[in-house]
Amino acid sequence: xxxLRWPLVASVxxxxxxxxxxxxxxxISNDQTVHAQEKPPAEDIASADEISNAFRxxxxxxxxxxxSIEAVGAVARRQMTQLPPGFDDESFQNHPFLREFFxxxxxxxxxxxxxxxxxxxxIGQGSGFIIDPSGIxxxxxxxxxxxxxxxxxxxxxxxxxxxxVKLDERADVAIIRIKVSEELPFLVLGNDEEMEIGDWVLAFxxxxxxxxxxxxxxxxxKSRGLSDIRMRQEFIQTDAAINPGNSGGPLVNLKGEVIGxxxxxxxxSGGYDGVGFAVPVSxxxxxxxxxxxxxRVRRAYIGVLPQDIDADIATALSLPTPSGVLIAxxxxxxxxxxxxxxxxxxxxxxxxxxxxxSRKLMAVAEKLTIGNSYPVTxxxxxxxxxxxxxxAEFPDQLAATAxxxxxxxxxxxxxxxxxxxxxxxxxxxxLTPELAGQLNIPADQGVVISSVHRGSxxxxxGIQPGHVIMRIGNTVIKSMADVKSAIEEAREQQQVLxxxxxxxxxxxxxxxxxxxx
Numbered sequence: 001x002x003x004l005r006w007p008l009v010a011s012v013x014x015x016x017x018x019x020x021x022x023x024x025x026x027x028i029s030n031d032q033t034v035h036a037q038e039k040p041p042a043e044d045i046a047s048a049d050e051i052s053n054a055f056r057x058x059x060x061x062x063x064x065x066x067x068s069i070e071a072v073g074a075v076a077r078r079q080m081t082q083l084p085p086g087f088d089d090e091s092f093q094n095h096p097f098l099r100e101f102f103x104x105x106x107x108x109x110x111x112x113x114x115x116x117x118x119x120x121x122x123i124g125q126g127s128g129f130i131i132d133p134s135g136i137x138x139x140x141x142x143x144x145x146x147x148x149x150x151x152x153x154x155x156x157x158x159x160x161x162x163x164x165v166k167l168d169e170r171a172d173v174a175i176i177r178i179k180v181s182e183e184l185p186f187l188v189l190g191n192d193e194e195m196e197i198g199d200w201v202l203a204f205x206x207x208x209x210x211x212x213x214x215x216x217x218x219x220x221x222k223s224r225g226l227s228d229i230r231m232r233q234e235f236i237q238t239d240a241a242i243n244p245g246n247s248g249g250p251l252v253n254l255k256g257e258v259i260g261x262x263x264x265x266x267x268x269s270g271g272y273d274g275v276g277f278a279v280p281v282s283x284x285x286x287x288x289x290x291x292x293x294x295x296r297v298r299r300a301y302i303g304v305l306p307q308d309i310d311a312d313i314a315t316a317l318s319l320p321t322p323s324g325v326l327i328a329x330x331x332x333x334x335x336x337x338x339x340x341x342x343x344x345x346x347x348x349x350x351x352x353x354x355x356x357x358s359r360k361l362m363a364v365a366e367k368l369t370i371g372n373s374y375p376v377t378x379x380x381x382x383x384x385x386x387x388x389x390x391x392a393e394f395p396d397q398l399a400a401t402a403x404x405x406x407x408x409x410x411x412x413x414x415x416x417x418x419x420x421x422x423x424x425x426x427x428x429x430x431l432t433p434e435l436a437g438q439l440n441i442p443a444d445q446g447v448v449i450s451s452v453h454r455g456s457x458x459x460x461x462g463i464q465p466g467h468v469i470m471r472i473g474n475t476v477i478k479s480m481a482d483v484k485s486a487i488e489e490a491r492e493q494q495q496v497l498x499x500x501x502x503x504x505x506x507x508x509x510x511x512x513x514x515x516x517x
Contacts, residue, residue, distance in 0.1 A: 054200070061256040062129075062187060063214070064156075065129050065130045065184070067154055068126075069126050069153075069176070070122055070124075071122065072149040073148060123146055125206070126206070127139065133183035134180070136176070137178065139248030139261070140279075141173055142172055143248045155211075164176070171297070172261075173261065173283070173288060173291070175288050189258050189285050190257025192222075192281050196219070196222075199254075200253070201217060201254075202252045203242055203249060204252065205242075207244065215242070217239040219237070220238055220275070222237070223235075225357065233363060235280070236260045238260075238276050242276030246262045250262070259281050260279055260281055261281070263279050283363070298370060299366040303330065303336040303392075304336045305330075305505065306347070306358040307506075310322050323354070326344065326346050327347065328499070328507060328508060329506045336389065339376070339388065346378060348377045349376065350374065350377075350389075351375065366394070368391045370391060375389075424463075426452050427451045430448070431444075431446050431447060439503065445476065446468040446469060447477055447483055468500065468501040469483075470500065471497075471498070472497075
């Protein structure tokens with residue numbers, strides 16, 4: 001109710017101020033009235049003109065190198081299996097109004113053959129920019145994904161069909177080649193790492209098919225991660241207006257250099273809501289160079305499944321701030337495995353870069369030189385350690401198995417050899433060989449959760465029957481006796497880190513062990 005009163009109070013206050021100003025208006029001198037109507041000082045106009053001139057300079061430099069892209073899909077066919085009344089097969093084909101049409105229709109042999117009506121359709125529209133005068137264009141992979149033909153419209157209106165298209169889905173970057181007889185205007189790729197939050201940027205492209213459009217804004221965030229699992233990299237965030245059709249266009253600094261590729265928007269309306277995202281040009285250039293030279297992207301990997309460290313996990317690890325990543329899995333015979341990295345190690349630094357989250361780890365690791373060794377700083381059992389790690393090429397296919405996960409809670413009686421963990425609200429029992437095989441874990445390691453108490457802490461965390469507890473704190477669980485001793489230690493510390501294995505992967509959970517249910 002308090003918030004409903006504010007508009008009324010504001011209205012009464014504003015009215016009183018207005019009446020007061022009208023009452024005293026006759027007493028204002030003529031000099032004061034004239035002063036209020038004067039133009040802004042010359043220095044203010046000059047400052048505004050400087051910004052305007054900068055925008056003009058960048059626009060004149062960028063627009064000739066910005067292109068519009070149309071992705072055309074495969075031929076879709078509609079079949080007509082019956083002819084209209086009064087038409088036989090030949091008369092329908094030779095009808096004077098339809099002859100020209102049928103001359104262009106693919107034919108099939110045989111009596112009663114179906115007629116196919118060809119239909120070309122546009123499956124994607126976006127933007128791009130020329131990065132080489134010979135006719136090399138950079139854009140987003142999602143703009144040209146699935147296209148049978150890619151058309152590129154230059155700023156002067158000419159349209160070319162791409163002679164080659166290479167794309168990388170993971171970074172959402174594509175390289176397009178067009179055949180031209182002269183050198184084209186192009187944009188220089190800058191350095192996004194030199195840009196800071198608050199810097200001016202301009203976004204170019206063809207939103208809603210409106211060619212040669214430019215919008216302005218600032219960099220509102222860097223190293224931004226998105227919730228969309230298809231977009232795992234870090235992005236530049238901007239408030240420059242980005243709309244459908246802008247995808248693939250350049251985000252440019254006031255030097256006229258590309259610092260990002262406009263890629264996505266966060267919107268509740270389907271259009272511009274003030275938040276847009278761009279692939280950093282440092283990543284786009286690294287990917288683009290490999291696509292141009294090799295037609296594919298080679299990435300390095302270290303072979304761990306990372307989990308972000310939140311405030312609760314940081315407390316359990318005695319970290320001052322939630323930073324770094326926790327290793328939830330180590331791939332067998334991977335670089336991490338050979339270097340001696342272990343589950344529950346926290347990676348704090350890699351190759352001299354501070355690791356803040358899983359996306360940062362991926363961004364740093366994938367661009368390392370395959371076959372080279374790099375230092376890794378980890379936290380293990382409360383102590384910092386330095387390890388040398390030699391990275392390998394990311395495998396084309398990583399084997400993954402996933403079984404259907406149980407979804408219901410259980411209040412069923414526990415088995416005779418089950419143990420109840422009251423603080424968590426679960427019953428556990430020894431792991432069966434069958435479940436160990438399904439989860440691809442050793443049969444002598446871990447205990448399975450047999451039931452989850454309704455309304456318990458575990459229930460609220462999403463823990464379910466069939467999940468396996470592999471570690472409690474620093475204790476690797478191999479027997480029920482290990483569970484009992486680890487639980488007693490956790491009760492003394494009043495906080496514990498659980499490591500769970502589920503059909504959908506591995507996960508660390510920080511649990512307060514203050515009192516029982």
